[in-house]
Amino acid sequence: MNEFPSAPPDSAPSPDGAAIRLVGVSKSYGGVEAIRSLDLDLARGESVALLGPNGAGKSTTIGMMVGLVTADRGRVQVAGTSPRTAVARGAIAAMLQDTGFMGGVTVAELVGFAASIYPRSLAVGRAIDLAGLIGLERRRVDRLSGGQAQRLRFAIAVVADPEILILDEPTRALDVQARAEFWEAMRAFAATGRTLVFATHYLDEVDGNASRVVVLANGSIVGDGRPDEIRRRTGTTMVRVSVADTGFDSQRRLEELAGVAEIARSGERFSLRTTDADATVRELALSGLSWRALEVAPPSLDESFLTLTQEAS
Ligand SMILES: Nc1ncnc2c1ncn2[C@@H]1O[C@H](COP(=O)(O)OP(=O)(O)OP(=O)(O)O)[C@@H](O)[C@H]1O
Numbered sequence: 001m002n003e004f005p006s007a008p009p010d011s012a013p014s015p016d017g018a019a020i021r022l023v024g025v026s027k028s029y030g031g032v033e034a035i036r037s038l039d040l041d042l043a044r045g046e047s048v049a050l051l052g053p054n055g056a057g058k059s060t061t062i063g064m065m066v067g068l069v070t071a072d073r074g075r076v077q078v079a080g081t082s083p084r085t086a087v088a089r090g091a092i093a094a095m096l097q098d099t100g101f102m103g104g105v106t107v108a109e110l111v112g113f114a115a116s117i118y119p120r121s122l123a124v125g126r127a128i129d130l131a132g133l134i135g136l137e138r139r140r141v142d143r144l145s146g147g148q149a150q151r152l153r154f155a156i157a158v159v160a161d162p163e164i165l166i167l168d169e170p171t172r173a174l175d176v177q178a179r180a181e182f183w184e185a186m187r188a189f190a191a192t193g194r195t196l197v198f199a200t201h202y203l204d205e206v207d208g209n210a211s212r213v214v215v216l217a218n219g220s221i222v223g224d225g226r227p228d229e230i231r232r233r234t235g236t237t238m239v240r241v242s243v244a245d246t247g248f249d250s251q252r253r254l255e256e257l258a259g260v261a262e263i264a265r266s267g268e269r270f271s272l273r274t275t276d277a278d279a280t281v282r283e284l285a286l287s288g289l290s291w292r293a294l295e296v297a298p299p300s301l302d303e304s305f306l307t308l309t310q311e312a313s
Pocket residue numbers: 029030032033034052053054055056057058059060061
């Protein structure tokens with residue numbers, strides 16, 4: 001896939017550097033409070049993963065960023081202006097869930113139509129290439145597979161050559177190969193200093209693709225930081241070790257090592273869940289136990305995610 005051009009200088013975000021700013025934003029649907037007094041500042045150049053269980057408020061937040069949902073209270077600013085103005089200027093573009101296409105047109109015609117809306121746009125062929133749709137230019141849009149349609153949504157968003165790109169569950173209908181290609185294109189986009197915001201349920205997409213993780217639950221932010229910070233703050237590390245003498249005394253001594261919260265055993269192999277792996281390993285080394293095959297596994301993002309969202313419910 002091609003490289004993206006550098007971020008254009010004339011689409012600079014607000015003077016203070018925020019690409020997107022939400023201040024005290026709330027949104028209710030009837031009796032349902034979808035978003036509760038949310039404050040969020042996204043700096044230019046950040047790649048932000050928006051995580052949260054079903055109904056947490058991710059799509060509502062994204063809808064407000066692109067001017068499709070109006071907040072009941074608070075202020076939403078995008079590239080230093082209102083979301084709708086930012087969309088009209090092509091400063092922000094989005095790939096949303098399940099958007100339909102106008103019927104009876106080809107892939108190239110539809111991307112060309114999208115390009116004609118914006119003051120500045122990529123060449124149609126370039127957007128089609130970036131989206132991995134080469135060879136499908138003349139295919140009618142109603143004859144695309146689910147994964148091809150998803151790539152077309154991406155082509156329509158990226159043809160705006162936006163400063164900020166918003167993606168709501170972008171890889172939902174893609175197979176493994178297409179997912180890998182999609183993220184390759186996204187990393188190239190982010191590497192040009194542009195801002196990327198994506199909502200996902202696939203936590204394995206966060207590492208390597210997000211510089212920041214924002215976790216939502218019940219319409220509020222319950223976690224915000226670098227992926228490794230989120231893990232460390234909430235997760236526990238697993239220390240695994242084999243001990244030749246598996247008698248009661250060995251198990252008790254392992255349980256008493258600093259930081260150990262829980263212990264499980266399978267034959268000679270012990271799995272220690274620890275809140276402080278360094279302290280656990282240090283004491284293990286001094287314990288006099290006859291151990292081998294030490295493994296230290298970092299906390300998983302899945303576990304951190306569950307901890308954060310369950311605490312909030
Ligand atoms: N148009 C609407 N009318 C009524 N309620 C809505 C509407 N849109 C969202 N909601 C409600 O607002 C809350 C937040 O929904 P939202 O779609 O923003 O969550 P989400 O985090 O994107 O969920 P998912 O992961 O399932 O897509 C939910 O309780 C949802 O039922």
